[in-house]
Amino acid sequence: MQLPFFTTRACAWLGVLALCVLALAGWLWWSAQRSERHLRQEPMACALPAAAANAPHPGMVWVPAGTLALGDTVYAEELPLQQVEVAGFWLDRTEVTNDEFAAFVKASGYVTVAERAVDAAAHPELPPEMRKPGAVVFISPTQLSGQGSPTQWWRYVPGANWRHPGGPGTSIEGRGAFAVVQVTIEDAQAYARWKGRTLPSEAQWEWAARGAKNQELPDHAQPAQANTWQGLFPVANSADDGFVGLAPVGCFAPNALGLFDMIGNAWELTRDAYTPSHAVLVGQAEIDPPPSSARPAGASPVGQHVIKGGSFLCAPNYCMRYRAGARQAQDDDLAVSHLGFRTALVAPGP
Numbered sequence: 001m002q003l004p005f006f007t008t009r010a011c012a013w014l015g016v017l018a019l020c021v022l023a024l025a026g027w028l029w030w031s032a033q034r035s036e037r038h039l040r041q042e043p044m045a046c047a048l049p050a051a052a053a054n055a056p057h058p059g060m061v062w063v064p065a066g067t068l069a070l071g072d073t074v075y076a077e078e079l080p081l082q083q084v085e086v087a088g089f090w091l092d093r094t095e096v097t098n099d100e101f102a103a104f105v106k107a108s109g110y111v112t113v114a115e116r117a118v119d120a121a122a123h124p125e126l127p128p129e130m131r132k133p134g135a136v137v138f139i140s141p142t143q144l145s146g147q148g149s150p151t152q153w154w155r156y157v158p159g160a161n162w163r164h165p166g167g168p169g170t171s172i173e174g175r176g177a178f179a180v181v182q183v184t185i186e187d188a189q190a191y192a193r194w195k196g197r198t199l200p201s202e203a204q205w206e207w208a209a210r211g212a213k214n215q216e217l218p219d220h221a222q223p224a225q226a227n228t229w230q231g232l233f234p235v236a237n238s239a240d241d242g243f244v245g246l247a248p249v250g251c252f253a254p255n256a257l258g259l260f261d262m263i264g265n266a267w268e269l270t271r272d273a274y275t276p277s278h279a280v281l282v283g284q285a286e287i288d289p290p291p292s293s294a295r296p297a298g299a300s301p302v303g304q305h306v307i308k309g310g311s312f313l314c315a316p317n318y319c320m321r322y323r324a325g326a327r328q329a330q331d332d333d334l335a336v337s338h339l340g341f342r343t344a345l346v347a348p349g350p
């Protein structure tokens with residue numbers, strides 16, 4: 001018996017579809033296997049150049065004064081470009097590491113925000129599970145559905161904090177040279193105060209990331225010397241840069257000033273409260289805190305700060321924020337597994 005023509009066509013298309021689904025599943029499996037192999041081979045520390053014996057602030061780099069064209073043109077929050085003067089200052093050459101943060105906690109007894117119960121008054125909408133101490137963890141999904149909501153790869157994990165960045169069962173043992181993550185603005189500022197420093201402002205951070213030079217046309221390409229995401233975010237990470245997730249500090253070439261990982265690896269907190277564009281920067285070098293009118297209606301009542309530099313999760317198909325001019329808002333009371341910081345110091349130059 002001969003099948004009707006439309007049935008034959010339908011069967012053929014179903015066969016092609018099934019083959020495509022099988023090929024996609026096979027590709028995702030192969031990508032996951034390759035990521036696992038990468039993880040086993042990744043270094044636990046990278047050698048940093050020795051600091052000069054007479055360095056006034058060991059571990060910090062002098063960033064000379066200049067005028068910065070703040071911002072970029074890829075996403076709306078980077079506009080409008082603004083001329084901002086930045087005085088010379090010192091900046092940590094790397095992100096603050098787990099070892100450095102552990103020394104602070106040991107000396108001060110400090111307890112991070114992610115280790116405390118969530119303020120129920122600030123978040124009456126949260127279910128009990130999300131009021132437990134914890135933090136947000138990136139978990140690569142095995143499949144995607146719906147409209148690609150970020151809740152498919154970001155999860156609030158009770159028990160996640162800087163000591164257990166991926167949640168209970170994970171630890172920072174042997175990872176002292178990695179950037180500390182799962183810290184909030186309050187945690188980072190407490191560390192900076194303990195060191196007698198501050199966090200950099202957005203303008204200071206961006207000027208330093210540009211190597212204290214203005215580019216006429218900022219480069220928008222995915223950088224080679226930075227820990228970002230290669231492949232199709234968030235399901236396939238080829239880790240061509242050598243790292244699936246977070247890397248130890250200093251594994252990629254520094255910028256012209258000798259600063260490591262300004263782009264990629266971990267997002268970095270600044271001391272500037274977040275505003276949805278640079279428009280309110282006119283005539284101001286820094287905003288801390290911002291004018292209350294600058295906060296958009298419906299924004300989180302707990303406040304937000306500007307984070308810079310992108311992270312190991314930035315990919316061309318999803319988040320091209322591996323650029324000096326890129327910026328993002330971060331809730332003040334939420335720790336995340338791709339967010340760290342470095343400190344700044346205003347003191348005489350070398």
Ligand SMILES: [Ca+2]
Pocket residue numbers: 227228229230239240241242243244245312
């Ligand atoms: Ca990477």
